[in-house]
Amino acid sequence: MKRAFVFALLALAMGAGAAQAAGPGVGIGPYGGYNIALIQQDTGNGALFGIRAPINLIPLITVEPYYASSNLGDVNGTFGGLSYTRTGFDMKAFGATAILGSIGGGGLKFYPYAGIGSYKMTRTGSSDIKETGYNFGLGIGIPAGGKISVQTRGGLDMIVTGDTSRKFANVTVGINYNLMSGK
Amino acid sequence: MKNLRWILPALLLAFATPGCVLVSGQFLIDFDLSNFDASTDTAVTREDVDLTTKSDYNDHKNDLKGLSDVAVLGKITNNGATDIGVEVWMTAAPTTYTTPTQVTTNATRLWGPFNLAASATKQVGWDESAKLFSSTGKALLINEIKGDGQFTIYAIANAGTYSFNVDNGVLALVIDFGK
Numbered sequence: 001m002k003r004a005f006v007f008a009l010l011a012l013a014m015g016a017g018a019a020q021a022a023g024p025g026v027g028i029g030p031y032g033g034y035n036i037a038l039i040q041q042d043t044g045n046g047a048l049f050g051i052r053a054p055i056n057l058i059p060l061i062t063v064e065p066y067y068a069s070s071n072l073g074d075v076n077g078t079f080g081g082l083s084y085t086r087t088g089f090d091m092k093a094f095g096a097t098a099i100l101g102s103i104g105g106g107g108l109k110f111y112p113y114a115g116i117g118s119y120k121m122t123r124t125g126s127s128d129i130k131e132t133g134y135n136f137g138l139g140i141g142i143p144a145g146g147k148i149s150v151q152t153r154g155g156l157d158m159i160v161t162g163d164t165s166r167k168f169a170n171v172t173v174g175i176n177y178n179l180m181s182g183k
Numbered sequence: 184m185k186n187l188r189w190i191l192p193a194l195l196l197a198f199a200t201p202g203c204v205l206v207s208g209q210f211l212i213d214f215d216l217s218n219f220d221a222s223t224d225t226a227v228t229r230e231d232v233d234l235t236t237k238s239d240y241n242d243h244k245n246d247l248k249g250l251s252d253v254a255v256l257g258k259i260t261n262n263g264a265t266d267i268g269v270e271v272w273m274t275a276a277p278t279t280y281t282t283p284t285q286v287t288t289n290a291t292r293l294w295g296p297f298n299l300a301a302s303a304t305k306q307v308g309w310d311e312s313a314k315l316f317s318s319t320g321k322a323l324l325i326n327e328i329k330g331d332g333q334f335t336i337y338a339i340a341n342a343g344t345y346s347f348n349v350d351n352g353v354l355a356l357v358i359d360f361g362k
Contacts, residue, residue, distance in 0.1 A: 039208025042252045042357040077309075079213045079256050080351030084309040086252070125313025126252060163248040164207035164361040 025056040025181050027104050029151065031174025035070045035091075038156075038167040043088040043123075044073025048170055054103050062099040066117070068092070070168075089121040093133060093157075104149060104178045109141035119159045121166070129166070133159035137170075147178040207361030209251045212239050216257065216352030223344045226281040227337050232354065234332030240358075244332070249359040250325045254312035255294050257352035260304040267340040268296025269347060273320060274335045275327055283339045293320030296341050309355070328358060 028051070035048045050068035057063070072088035095117020103109055114136040121129040137155020144150050150173065157168045214232055221228040234240040261267055272290040280286045294315050299305055327334045336354075340347060 039210075041211040042209050077211070077213075077355075079353040079355060080215055082256070082258065082306060082351050084254075084256055084355075086254075086309040086313075124310045125254075161359070164209075164359040166209070167207075 024058075025054075025062075025102060025104055025178060027054045027176045027178045027180075028052075029054075029174050029176035031151065031153075031172045033153075033170055033172030035072065035157075036169045037072060038169055040166060042075055042086060044075050046070050046072035046088060048172060050172075052097070052174070054099065054176065056102045056104070059102075060100065062102050062111075064097040064099055064113075064115070065095070066097060066115070067094045068117075087123050087125075089123045089126075089129075091119065091121045093117045093119045095133075095135075097135065099139070103139065103141045103151060103176055104147075104181065106143055108143070109139075109149075111139050111141070113137060113139055113153070113155070119157075121159070129159065129161060131159050131161055133157055141176070144175075147181070149176045149178075150174070151176050207248070207359070209357050209359055210239055210243065212237050212356045212358060214354040214356070216349070216354060218348070218350045218352065219338070220346070220348040221338045221340070222262075222346040223283065224346065227283055227286055227339055229278075229280070229335055229337045231277055231335050232333065234328065234356075240332060243358070243360040246360040246362055247329050247358055248361045250321065250328055250356060251359050252313060252355075252357035253316055253321065253324065254307075254309050254355045255297075255315075255352070256307050256309065256312060256355055258304060258306045258350045259297065259299060260348050260350070261299040261301055262346040262348065263342075263344065264301050265342060265344075266298065266300050267342045267345045267347060268298045269338065269340050269349075270295030270297075272337045272339065273323060274337075275323060275330075276335075277333065278335050280337065286337045286339055290337060291320050291323050292317050293324060293336065299347070324356075328356065 030051050033048045036045045037043050048070040052064050052066035054062045054064040070091040074088050075086045097113050097115030099111050099113040101111045119133040135157045139153040142150045152173050154171050159166045216230050219228045271294040272286050273293040274290045
């Protein structure tokens, strides 16, 4: 499984690299989407918002600092015949993602990405979770004008909490505006 | 291509971190506590908890890593004429204390005080309950969850005399597991 994933990343990277135009580029863009809590019975799903700034300094790699915020939903349960609600976490994260290839420029772009960030999860009655997290997934860049593209991504965020983790699948849609095309 | 030399091993390292954090999660176990009355006119009320009677606990016992969230739930009625603070105390081993003094001397306070006015009835909220756990009690509870899963809890109040009853009581535990 891991080997297949690595080979897939390699193949996509080589394809993206071959298609990459030379020169640095800088963009910025807001995005929004939905976080789905995986194997977590004490917090729900919720909306996800953020902003990211892709910086393409070399042909093969785009580095993308990001900030994200998510309000996870409540969990409702019935215990002993009575109904209860547990407030979901508020999650905030910042970090950087490495993208194989570039997300701007002409043409449809498919790209894998992986990143690392600092995550903070808070809610009443629970100790704050402040841990390092990882994210990875696949994205599609769709041109929508000279400097604008629509970015759609599907991925997984994994916040490591000791020997376990909290994981979220997410789908986002955003706009990328090229501040500097680099061409 | 030089960059791939670093990126791919870094990705591999992230996915293969010790304990395989990918195969992990948080699952909820609720342990029903029978309806009970607690009063200084009678021996203290206790409940022997045996988590091994819960299939979820047994299914993941070897993979337990910690306690993510915990709550004492139920509807509590103060039958007395004075305000009280209901507390839950815990001993790691099975015990049979009969007086509040024995409990507060020998056991560890797990939860509370849940303040209740005279003659009032209140359902404990999940959020509210989660805030009432003491750090020492929570640590002891984690040890027992990772240990044999058997312990004794006592319900008392922080008043000289008290009388209250608990209906539909539940101990709700959200446990971290990882392969």
